[in-house]
Amino acid sequence: MLEIGLGLSWVFTSSPIQSTWPKALFVIHRFKPIDFARRDGKHVLVLSIDIKGVFDNLQHRAILKTLDTSACSSNINRLFHSLLQNRKVTLLTPQGSATKEQKKGCPQGSCSGPALWNLIANEILNQVWSDNVHIQDFADDFVLVIKADANKSLVEDTQSAIT
Numbered sequence: 001m002l003e004i005g006l007g008l009s010w011v012f013t014s015s016p017i018q019s020t021w022p023k024a025l026f027v028i029h030r031f032k033p034i035d036f037a038r039r040d041g042k043h044v045l046v047l048s049i050d051i052k053g054v055f056d057n058l059q060h061r062a063i064l065k066t067l068d069t070s071a072c073s074s075n076i077n078r079l080f081h082s083l084l085q086n087r088k089v090t091l092l093t094p095q096g097s098a099t100k101e102q103k104k105g106c107p108q109g110s111c112s113g114p115a116l117w118n119l120i121a122n123e124i125l126n127q128v129w130s131d132n133v134h135i136q137d138f139a140d141d142f143v144l145v146i147k148a149d150a151n152k153s154l155v156e157d158t159q160s161a162i163t
Contacts, residue, residue, distance in 0.1 A: 037147035
């Protein structure tokens with residue numbers, strides 16, 4: 001695995017899966033798009049994207065916008081609007097209380113966190129991807145499987161997929 005910063009890692013599938021790799025990559029190793037591409041003599045690259053602190057950094061504005069355009073029932077939509085709007089955090093300090101508006105993050109320990117993340121993740125999954133790019137998510141991780149005829153086009157296709 002080659003770390004490239006921003007939580008992105010390049011993982012080449014030419015070697016067998018090692019036990020230290022994340023479970024998601026172990027699962028994806030037996031993934032049909034990889035098997036088909038290798039059978040056809042294609043070059044394959046697996047790009048693992050781990051989004052650090054996703055539940056702490058989900059923007060309430062993005063969640064509510066996605067809810068408003070979803071097929072979610074109106075009572076659930078109102079519930080999340082009520083939960084995520086006009087949230088404030090107050091800290092007691094030696095100088096007195098300090099209040100700040102909270103515009104991101106899921107309520108601490110909430111059961112709704114994964115569902116709220118799925119709303120945002122679905123926007124990524126539902127993008128139109130090139131025919132040689134397959135995307136899969138595992139909680140707050142994404143895995144892209146990219147195939148190409150040559151190494152050069154594999155790099156170009158990967159850069160195109162992530163920009």
